[in-house]
Amino acid sequence: MAKRQIKASSLMQVLLRSNTRLLLSGVIAFQISGMLLLAMKTSPPDWQALLFAAAMPCASAGIVRLFSALWKVDRALLILMLFLCSVSLVTLEDIARSAVTPWQQATHMLGGFLAMALGILTVRKLRRYEKWFLPLSAAAVAGVALPLVFGQWHYGAKNWIHLFGGVSVQPAEFGKCALILLLACGLANRPRMRQCVVPLAVAAALCGLLLAERDLGALLLYFLVTCAAYFAATGNLPVTLMGLGAGVAGGVLAVRMFPYVQKRIEVWQNPWSDPLDKGWQIIQALIAIGSGGLFGMGLGLGYPRNIPLYNSDFIFAAICEEFGLVFAVGLILIYVIIILRGISVAMNARTSFHMLIAVGVVVLIGVQAFIIIGGNVKMIPLTGVTLPFVSTGGSSIISMMGAFGMLLGVSSVNAYDEAEDLKRLEWREANA
Amino acid sequence: MRRIRGAIRAISVLLLAAFAGLILYVGYSVYTSSSRWLTSGYNARLTHAKRTVRMGNITDRNGLLLATTDQDGMRMYSADPALRRAVSQTVGDTMSMSGTGVETFHAQTLLGISGSLIDRTWQYLTGKEYTGEDIRLTIDAELTSYISGLFPEGKNGAVAVINYQTGEILSMVSKPDYDPQALVNRREGADENGSGYLNRCLQGQYAPGSVFKVITLAAALENLPNVQNEHFYCEAEQAFGDGTVSCYGHTKHGKLSLLQAFSESCNVSFAEIACALGSDLLAKTAEDAGFNDNFRFQDLILYESSMEKGDLPLYDLAWTGVGQGTTLVTPLHMAMIAGAVGAGGIMREPKLILQVTGEGGIPRIRTGGGIYRRAFSDSTARTLSDYMRYAVERGTGTKARISGYTVCGKTGSAEISNDKSVSTNAWFVGFVEDERHPYAIAAVVEQGGTGGSVAAPLAAKALKMAIERNG
Numbered sequence: 001m002a003k004r005q006i007k008a009s010s011l012m013q014v015l016l017r018s019n020t021r022l023l024l025s026g027v028i029a030f031q032i033s034g035m036l037l038l039a040m041k042t043s044p045p046d047w048q049a050l051l052f053a054a055a056m057p058c059a060s061a062g063i064v065r066l067f068s069a070l071w072k073v074d075r076a077l078l079i080l081m082l083f084l085c086s087v088s089l090v091t092l093e094d095i096a097r098s099a100v101t102p103w104q105q106a107t108h109m110l111g112g113f114l115a116m117a118l119g120i121l122t123v124r125k126l127r128r129y130e131k132w133f134l135p136l137s138a139a140a141v142a143g144v145a146l147p148l149v150f151g152q153w154h155y156g157a158k159n160w161i162h163l164f165g166g167v168s169v170q171p172a173e174f175g176k177c178a179l180i181l182l183l184a185c186g187l188a189n190r191p192r193m194r195q196c197v198v199p200l201a202v203a204a205a206l207c208g209l210l211l212a213e214r215d216l217g218a219l220l221l222y223f224l225v226t227c228a229a230y231f232a233a234t235g236n237l238p239v240t241l242m243g244l245g246a247g248v249a250g251g252v253l254a255v256r257m258f259p260y261v262q263k264r265i266e267v268w269q270n271p272w273s274d275p276l277d278k279g280w281q282i283i284q285a286l287i288a289i290g291s292g293g294l295f296g297m298g299l300g301l302g303y304p305r306n307i308p309l310y311n312s313d314f315i316f317a318a319i320c321e322e323f324g325l326v327f328a329v330g331l332i333l334i335y336v337i338i339i340l341r342g343i344s345v346a347m348n349a350r351t352s353f354h355m356l357i358a359v360g361v362v363v364l365i366g367v368q369a370f371i372i373i374g375g376n377v378k379m380i381p382l383t384g385v386t387l388p389f390v391s392t393g394g395s396s397i398i399s400m401m402g403a404f405g406m407l408l409g410v411s412s413v414n415a416y417d418e419a420e421d422l423k424r425l426e427w428r429e430a431n432a
Numbered sequence: 433m434r435r436i437r438g439a440i441r442a443i444s445v446l447l448l449a450a451f452a453g454l455i456l457y458v459g460y461s462v463y464t465s466s467s468r469w470l471t472s473g474y475n476a477r478l479t480h481a482k483r484t485v486r487m488g489n490i491t492d493r494n495g496l497l498l499a500t501t502d503q504d505g506m507r508m509y510s511a512d513p514a515l516r517r518a519v520s521q522t523v524g525d526t527m528s529m530s531g532t533g534v535e536t537f538h539a540q541t542l543l544g545i546s547g548s549l550i551d552r553t554w555q556y557l558t559g560k561e562y563t564g565e566d567i568r569l570t571i572d573a574e575l576t577s578y579i580s581g582l583f584p585e586g587k588n589g590a591v592a593v594i595n596y597q598t599g600e601i602l603s604m605v606s607k608p609d610y611d612p613q614a615l616v617n618r619r620e621g622a623d624e625n626g627s628g629y630l631n632r633c634l635q636g637q638y639a640p641g642s643v644f645k646v647i648t649l650a651a652a653l654e655n656l657p658n659v660q661n662e663h664f665y666c667e668a669e670q671a672f673g674d675g676t677v678s679c680y681g682h683t684k685h686g687k688l689s690l691l692q693a694f695s696e697s698c699n700v701s702f703a704e705i706a707c708a709l710g711s712d713l714l715a716k717t718a719e720d721a722g723f724n725d726n727f728r729f730q731d732l733i734l735y736e737s738s739m740e741k742g743d744l745p746l747y748d749l750a751w752t753g754v755g756q757g758t759t760l761v762t763p764l765h766m767a768m769i770a771g772a773v774g775a776g777g778i779m780r781e782p783k784l785i786l787q788v789t790g791e792g793g794i795p796r797i798r799t800g801g802g803i804y805r806r807a808f809s810d811s812t813a814r815t816l817s818d819y820m821r822y823a824v825e826r827g828t829g830t831k832a833r834i835s836g837y838t839v840c841g842k843t844g845s846a847e848i849s850n851d852k853s854v855s856t857n858a859w860f861v862g863f864v865e866d867e868r869h870p871y872a873i874a875a876v877v878e879q880g881g882t883g884g885s886v887a888a889p890l891a892a893k894a895l896k897m898a899i900e901r902n903g
């Protein structure tokens with residue numbers, strides 16, 4: 001019985017492997033055709049786009065091969081993430097005002113692959129995780145607090161610190177990885193109420209710091225990831241609902257207390273009442289989404305630069321204009337597939353620690369994609385977070401890929417566990 | 433472990449539901465609103481289309497040509513400079529400086545962009561020059577030019593004239609104005625400080641002053657039984673909450689009936705009525721008449737008239753009742769309110785487009801429009817007419833009288849500053865009580881003085897000309 005199940009799952013894997021090969025070819029086809037089209041837009045052809053057209057498929061194939069050979073990570077997840085990165089580079093090569101932007105983004109992605117490897121290794125090697133909880137918490141709190149001390153206000157928030165040599169980082173981005181890890185460390189092994197207090201207090205402290213920095217997007221993400229991790233770890237629905245309720249109450253209070261939050265809500269409700277000033281961003285985004293129609297204006301044919309922040313907060317609107325609604329919905333579906341796949345990785349994990357890591361990463365990516373896309377299309381008030389793997393922003397790309405690495409790490413642990421089972425079963429059969 | 437898996441399953445269901453909602457919302461909102469987004473004046477993409485398409489003509493209701501495209505693709509406006517300036521914000525311009533103008537808001541029609549993918553592809557493949565559709569407006573350009581000439585020299589303001597039985601807009605005057613022809617070849621604006629591009633009828637949000645008493649009166653009639661038999665006593669000023677409300681020019685009106693309080697425009701009496709009503713009932717009547725609504729009309733963009741809701745302090749409530757609170761109104765909306773009184777409480781959706789004619793000269797059938805909402809009950813509207821008729825016959829609005837016709841109306845002198853040396857905004861809203869000449873008007877002259885001496889005579893001349901020109 002057990003054997004048949006394992007045989008079936010290995011058959012699934014064979015099927016999946018051929019499917020992932022097809023998937024990878026699709027991604028590579030997208031990369032080559034997109035970049036070639038952009039290269040041909042000018043005569044003589046644009047060298048940077050040609051370089052991308054050649055380098056991206058090599059890098060993608062290489063990374064898939066390397067990561068699955070080294071750690072047996074889930075290929076489908078990895079390839080889907082690579083597709084999102086490709087959409088990012090193609091879009092930026094198309095719309096960014098300066099040719100340096102896609103170049104920088106590619107460099108950040110290379111850094112991101114290192115972070116990803118680090119994430120995989122962390123999950124694979126970390127033992128006795130209870131011991132890591134305190135150092136991780138201390139590091140996260142200290143890191144997220146840094147901008148309060150050294151930072152400067154930037155777009156109405158104080159969430160950046162400037163390092164030497166003109167490099168700026170957003171500690172709250174890296175804090176996301178730390179938060180997922182520390183929650184998994186602190187909440188693994190079905191803790192009792194009392195044991196949850198310290199991890200939750202750390203998460204609350206982080207949220208408080210983000211509120212002080214007015215980084216509402218990150219605050220919302222930290223809060224929801226914490227709720228999800230707590231619920232997954234304890235299955236305690238009443239307390240989770242109370243936590244969510246407290247969050248809603250806090251949100252209502254924030255709207256009352258802070259005029260800038262209230263302003264955002266008003267703009268969201270009726271941007272047309274002040275189309276030239278406060279409503280400008282969202283109206284330009286809606287116009288861009290409307291102009292794309294079903295199939296888009298075509299690469300290089302739209303006017304996405306009319307949207308403010310078109311390569312970070314509003315990149316989804318720019319994608320709608322260039323690629324059209326069908327592609328944009330496809331992009332949303334990619335996130336859905338990543339969520340589904342990530343959930344199945346979490347379900348297959350053998351320890352609660354690994355489950356919590358996987359579910360934390362899935363919730364982070366899902367919620368972040370939801371709130372920024374929802375903000376772009378005026379479904380919910382705009383909160384400035386990045387579209388995972390697509391928007392520009394070094395800290396965001398690197399930390400998101402680091403977090404994704406942790407998810408891949410769980411899939412890798414699962415794969416080794418399954419292989420072990422198979423071996424044990426075969427050994428037992430041979431000796432029977 | 434099983435427990436964790438169950439929780440994870442619940443979380444994934446939530447996430448998936450959120451994404452399903454997201455996809456549905458994206459599809460729904462693009463399907464329903466994308467044409468509104470596209471044609472908004474803030475869309476630079478239309479400027480691009482204008483280079484490749486021959487834009488259609490714009491004429492007034494009598495067929496007078498207001499804008500056309502000549503052989504060289506140059507946009508030409510009416511040859512009469514005064515007329516072309518009078519209709520400037522209504523017609524719009526090639527630079528989309530007047531964002532609510534027909535040239536911008538109906539650019540999709542004028543440029544013939546149907547938005548369908550097949551059409552777009554066909555146009556791309558054949559590469560032929562595209563001709564847009566022609567638009568015939570409901571406005572009477574010569575009437576508009578006449579009303580524009582009535583404005584006191586150097587004064588700004590707005591006049592909107594509508595047919596309250598059809599909703600058709602006969603005239604929108606907004607001062608200052610600008611010359612659209614001067615914009616055609618110049619990138620710089622023809623109007624230096626930019627205020628001429630604003631269509632004050634649609635976009636000007638003014639303090640209503642005493643014309644708001646029409647709403648307060650309607651709320652009293654609908655909610656305070658026997659209010660018509662009550663008497664008020666005015667000592668020129670009276671304390672309400674933390675402050676006092678005073679009458680215009682510190683006039684001591686003495687003992688007044690409701691009818692007298694309305695026709696003499698007594699602030700103290702109406703402050704008392706507002707306080708007796710409370711902010712909720714007052715706001716409800718105002719919202720029935722279209723306040724705080726986004727006005728999603730298909731022919732034009734009309735900015736909302738806004739009124740504060742919720743528990744107001746007594747002092748603020750008192751001033752709101754006489755139109756001097758934080759309430760803001762757009763002139764076209766005020767004309768619609770006056771028109772609704774004339775039409776037995778029915779408020780029509782404003783119409784600016786009479787006809788759209790495509791290639792081959794066949795007029796396109798336009799759907800939609802019609803009744804926007806019921807603003808007042810039938811009996812309230814009848815009583816309001818009586819009061820407004822009395823205000824013109826005997827009250828502050830006597831200069832709005834037209835011989836041979838019955839005019840009903842209300843004047844207003846809205847204070848815009850605490851500094852008494854700044855002149856008030858002069859208001860008149862009203863309508864002609866006549867089946868064959870169902871015209872309603874709202875006129876505001878900024879810092880013009882009192883409504884009765886400045887806005888009322890202007891409105892009378894405008895309505896008289898509208899009657900004469902349209903049989």
Ligand SMILES: [Zn+2]
Pocket residue numbers: 666667668679683684685686697698699700701
């Ligand atoms: Zn009085």
